[in-house]
Amino acid sequence: MEEGKLVGKINHYYGNIGVAVIDLSGELKEGDTIRIEGGETDFTQIVGSMESEHEKVKKAKKNDSVGLKIEKKVREGYKVYKL
Numbered sequence: 866m867e868e869g870k871l872v873g874k875i876n877h878y879y880g881n882i883g884v885a886v887i888d889l890s891g892e893l894k895e896g897d898t899i900r901i902e903g904g905e906t907d908f909t910q911i912v913g914s915m916e917s918e919h920e921k922v923k924k925a926k927k928n929d930s931v932g933l934k935i936e937k938k939v940r941e942g943y944k945v946y947k948l
Contacts (some may be wrong), residue, residue, distance in 0.1 A: 868889060868900075868946060869899075869900050869946030869947050869948040870947050871891070871945070871946055872889060872891035872892070872893055872899070872945055873887045873888055873889040873890055873891065873893070873927065873944075873948045874887065874890075874900070874940060874944050874945060875939050875940065875941055875943040875944075875945065878939050878940060878941065881936065883930050883934055884935065885932070885935045886897055886930055886931070887932075887933055887945050888926055888930050889925055889926070889928065889929050889931065890927060890928075892924065893912060893925050893931065893947065894923060894924040895912055895913065895923050895924070896923070897912045897948075898910070898911055898912075898947070898948045899911075899912055899948065900945070900946040900947075901935070901937075901943055901944070901945055901946075902943060902946065903939070903940060903942060906937060906940075906943060910936050912933065913926070913933070913934055915931045915933050916931065916932040916933075917929055917931050919922060
């Protein structure tokens with residue numbers, strides 16, 4: 866599977882709503898394809914709507930923290946790559 870460019874890691878996961886908080890080390894925008902990898906988990910998905918500070922954002926930059934709806938359960942520390 867394609868590795869991609871590391872753009873962040875999971876800081877927190879809200880299982881009840883399926884949302885992960887990602888601390889970004891690179892830029893991320895709506896429509897990007899990301900790969901989340903850690904533990905037994907390794908999957909790709911398209912970035913849907915993102916939120917930063919409870920505001921919907923189309924694009925986030927390095928050092929931002931964003932909330933993102935995630936298709937599978939993830940854990941803190943999992944890596945997020947942009948493909």
